[in-house]
Structures are given as structure tokens and as C-alpha cells.
Amino acid sequence: MTTATKRDLRHAARARRRELARTMDDAARDAAAAAITEAVLRFVPEPCRVAVYESLPDEPPTGRLVETLVAAGHEVVVPVVLDDFSLEWRYAVPGTSGDRATVRRPSRGGHGGHGGHGPDAADGQGWLGTDTLATCDLIVTPGLSVDAHGTRLGQGGGCYDRALLHRDPATPVVTLLHEGEQSTTDLPADAHDVPVDGYVTTTGRVVRLR
Template identity: 70%
Template sequence: MSGPSKRDLRHAARARRARLAVELRGRDGGAGVAEAAEAIAETVLRFVPDGGRVAVYESLPDEPPTGRLVERLLESGHEVIVPVVLDDFSLEWRYAVRGTVGDQGTVTRRQGPPDASERSGWLGVDALAGCDLVVTPGLTVDRHGTRLGQGGGCYDRALAHRDPAAPVVTLLHEGEASELDLPLDEHDQPVDAYVTTTGRLVRLR
């Protein structure tokens, strides 16, 4: 007998995430998000090589916050790139600029690729090939490193361009890791670890 479908798992994971995000925002008189952002940044920074390039997504309101991570990486002299979702669900990459990414930032959605006047600071769809670490979003991750995303396939396609030596880390709310093995399709790209909003690092592969 087969297990639940990806669609069913996403539905349950999104409901769980909404609940956990509300709890985080309400924790400690509203300080929970800032504490989570700092915990994530502290943990991720421990395994970024000096002067490394890191790919980080700009978090949506219910996602583990990444704004502080981006700021800390830039303050430490690292190069940070962030994604823009194109209309075909490919990810284009651009440099993060200090002071412009907040913990409630969003990934910009475009219609078509940037034109010539916008190209400064844009790095192409294969920019992950030059990264030392890739930080991805995800709804859950299982013990084998199988990541369940939002269903668009953006990161699975983007991760095909990465340097195989560069670790891939997914950020999760504490309590979002899957105790069950997730469905794995041929195009799914595994991750090497996850970091939670408490700063906990779990290596998987």
C-alpha cells in the first residue's frame, strides 16, 4: 500500500507551518522571530568557508527567517546571492545588497528574464556552480535528505547546477522534520543537512 501523495503531504506541511509560524511570532512578546533569525545565522555561519559565496533565499512571512543570516554573512565578508523566480519557475540569481533584506522579505516574482538595463548584478540560472554553500527553503526534510518543496520544482532544477562539493542546507521550523520517508521522484535533489529555528543542525548525508 502506497503512502500519502506529495500533494497531501504539502497540504499537511503548510498547515503545520502556519501554526508554527504563529507560535514563533507570538513567543516572548514578539521576540521569537528575532531569536530564531539569530539562531539560524549563528549555526549556518559556523560552516561557511572564509570569503565564501553563499546562496540564500529571502524568506516569506511563515518561513524560517533569513534576513539576519544574509546580513551576518555580508558583515563577515561573504558574497551572498539570492534568487528571483522567473515566469517558467527557473531561478535567476542576483547579489544580495546589505540593508535591503528583512526577515519578512519576499522572493521577487518576474514575468520573463531581466532586460539589458537590469542585468548589472545578475548572475544567470547556473550561478550555484560557484557557491560554497546553498541554503534552500523547504516544507520538510526526511532522514535521507529528501526535501519537500512547494511543488514548482524551482530548487530541484537550480540545484542541478551546483558544485557537488558544496553542501545544501534546508531551513525548517523546529518540529517540521519528517519522521516518515518522503516520496522521491527522479528529479528530486537531496539536501545534506537542515537547520531549525532553534539553531539545531542535523547532518543527513
Template identity: 45%
Template sequence: MTEDRTSRDKAALRPTLLAARRETAAARDRDADDLVLSVHVVRLAHELGLAAGDVVAAYEALPSEPPTAATVTALTARGIRVIVPITLPDNDLDWCDAPDERRMPLGPDTISAAGLILTPGLAVDLVGTRLGRGGGSYDRALARRSPDTHAFVVLHPGELHSARLPFDTHDEPVDGMLTVDGVTWFRAGG
């Protein structure tokens, strides 16, 4: 499949996924989901050997996305440094410390220090192809991760696709997904 066709296929799929996401989000208990997701992430971080002083790259969820506020709070309470993205004008990602209200940029390569990366997305398939909103921000950021760092897309239940999603050569796969139902590994490490 050519990159142009893949891009068109992705663009055609996004409105359907976004509509389904809005419906799903409206039916979810956001506060309950926030707490459950934080428990799963803390457990995953522990299983990966992350402890005080280590770094997790997370993100601040949009209202329709699975919530991440409790996750950030739980990780920082354990002494884990949480970095969150700052979107640059070219859609690349810089990073800042989550508690930093001034949002002081740390540099795009800061993600390479993360021992775990949590990404947003609209869907994922069984081989870890993540479909995002189309800016390529996370594909660029994930390309900078350390080779032994695991990346997980955080989704609502029902956003895992058994059919293969369209993918380009520049798309960075994720190692698994997190939902309120738990952790699902797609790649070695689980």
C-alpha cells in the same frame, strides 16, 4: 512509485504541511529565531572552510518561513558574497547579489559558484528528501551546484519527518537541515 503518483502524494501532503507551518510560525519569536539561525549558519560556513570572497546561496524568507535576514547580514559582514534567487517565469531560478536593490540577474548557473546553499522547504526526511512548494525551482537549481557544495534546508523545529517523504528521480536531496536547534547532517560531510 510512478512520477504521477509521487506528484499526487506530494500535492496531497502540502496542505497539511502548510497548515502546520502557519501554526508553528505564529508561535515562534521571529527576531530571536533570525539571530539564532544566523549564528548556526556562520558557524557552519566556517566549518566548511568558507571565508571572505566565497559565495553562499541563500533566500529571502516568506513570513511563515524561518527568517534569513540576519543570516544574509552576518555572512555579508564577513565578506562572504550572498546570492539570492529570482524566480523566472518557468519557475527556474536566476540569482542576484543579496545587497543589490536593482536585482540585476547573474544567470541561473551562478549557483555553481556557491560553497554552501541554503534552501527553503516545508519538510525533510532523514535521507535528505526535501519537500518544497511544488514548483521544482530548487531541484533545478541544486542540479547545477558544484559536486562538493553542501545544501541545507532551513526549517522550523518539528519539520523533520522520520517517515520517508515522496520523491521523484528529479528531486535533488539536501545534505542536512538547519533549525534554531542547530545543524543536522543527513549525508556524508557532517
């Protein structure tokens, strides 16, 4: 039997997500948002810095999670993908929806390092630097699937695998999935892939792997 490649798996996962996004109504999205928020809050009992992301329409919704974390006194940072596929970080703005304008940004003369000298650092946008995950107490990542070993299937740019190299090894990393997206077989893994510590599904299920 031929082993599926990452490209094959991504193609199938994206097709499932497109169909799910097409059929999911507002009530189901609200329920998923509430379940994710309640589950992730179990990881953050005290005020801390949390890295999340602004979800796209077919991803598990993170808007309510961001709003709840900020309201609870946590510091929340979200990524912006630069044109070299590194991740620059900024403070989350509750109520912002993820779209191409908010999650992608050209590098404009180099990207952030320590001290937040990233793109448009002087324009008041609050760029924090590409090494921001070193300062986070919890990291919530997107992903198309996760297997029992913590191997995460991402979108293919390697953004998070590079960004996660900055994190403190003791900082937990969890991925958000739609219920049913977890893999029952081993996903293909490359040497640069960084495993995650668990995942949270849109039904509120928390699975700790590492």
C-alpha cells in the same frame, strides 16, 4: 495504510506554518533568526559565495543571516523565481524582506545563462544567471520538510531541483526548517528530486545527513 502524497504533505505543512506564523511573536522570531545565523555560520569559516533566499513571513527567517554573512565579508546571492519556475540570481541586499515582489519575476524575453544575461540585465539589477549555483560554496534552501535520507519537500514548482543541477557536487546544500518540521518517515521522492546534505532548524540544531 494509504501513503500520503506530496500534495497531501504540502497541504498539511503549509497549514502548520500558517498557524505558527500567526502565533509566533517578535521575540520568538528574533530568537529563531539568531539561532539560524549562528548555526549556518559554522558551514562558512572563510569568505566565500553563499546562496541563501529571502524568507517569506511563514518561513524560517533569513534576514539576519544575510546581513551577518555580508558583514563578515561573504558574497551572498538570492534567487528570484521566473515565470517558467527557473531561478535567476542576484546579489542580496541586507534589510530586504521577502514578498511576492522580491521573490517572483516574469521572464521578459528569456532567462539568464552564463554571464548574467538574465531579465533586465541592463537595468543595473545585477542579474547573475540561472547557473549561478555552480559558483557557490554553500547553498541554503527553503523547504517544508526533510527526511533522514535528505529528501526535501519543496513547494512543488521544482525550482531548486533544477537549479541544484548546476552546483558543484562537493558544495554542501542545507535546508532551513522550523523545529519539528523534519520528517520521521520517508518522504515521497521522484527521480528528479535532488537530496540535500542536511538541515538547520529554528532552534539552531544542525543535522548532517550526507
